[in-house]
Amino acid sequence: MEIEDIRKVYADHGMKIVGHAERRMRERHIELYEIRDAILHGEIIEARYDEEPRPRYLILKAAKGCAPLHVILGVDWRTVDVITAYRPNPQKWDSTFRYRRD
Known part of the structure; x- marks a missing residue:
């Protein structure tokens, strides 16, 4: 599923x-x-397509001048469940908040 599908x-x-x-x-x-x-x-x-009861997606919303936000969604073709949301920790994520640090 792509982001456009989730939006639909x-x-x-x-x-x-x-x-x-x-x-x-x-x-x-x-x-x-x-x-x-x-x-x-x-x-x-x-x-994560193998999650139950439906695949999960980590969404990043980052806008200039705003704190970045991560939202975890459980999505199928009829349901968008918000599982959790948080402000990513800069020590655990790269500067774009797209990739986890090792």
Whole structure:
């Protein structure tokens, strides 16, 4: 699945914030509009097709002047579940926040 496919599923069916993600978003001061923005304007940086119950995608939303955001989505052709969201740690990610440091 490509990011355009995820956006289409989101447009057709919306998204569901799972309990863990809702709690983490509150703790990390991440707003719902930021999640929507990541889906609509972010990019897939990792895909795990073997995850259950559906494949998972790590989305990066990085804009000039804004803190980068990672959002993990569980997606199939009818569902976009927000699994979690966080601000990536610069010590664990490269300067683009696309690649994990070893």
